[in-house]
Amino acid sequence: MDISDWRQKIDELDVEIVRLINKRAEAARAIGELKKTADLPVYEPRREQEVFDRVRKANPGPLADAELLHVYERIIDVMRTLQRRDL
Template identity: 75%
Template sequence: MEIADWREKIDELDVQIVQLISKRAEAARAIGALKKQTDMPVYEPKREQAVFDRVKAANPGPLDDAQLMHVYERIIDVMRSIQK
């Protein structure tokens, strides 16, 4: 494939990523509402660690676990802010 082909592939993947992140944000917002109703804390370190562990276990590469965790830490930060 040529560079233009790879870029087109990346553009298509970006649309899918945005759609999935939006769905994740909807779920986070719903969880935030439930946490508010039940006086649960937004920050749950054990749950976040479970997410990180599951993501690392599913990582096929080429990102190493540290790189993937960098991305996921930011995603989790944003989702936590949505829950507030």
């Protein structure tokens, strides 16, 4: 494959990533509603650590765990903001 082929592959993957992030946001929004009803806090550090541990365990590379966790920290931060916004 040449550069244009790889870029096309990345473009296709980006579309799939956007779809999956939005599905994750839908789930986070639903959880936020349940937290609101149950008067639970949006920020749950133990749950976030569980997510990070699971992501680290599932990581086959080539990203180092620290790099992948950096991406997930941002995703979770955005999801937390979504939950707070919907309160």
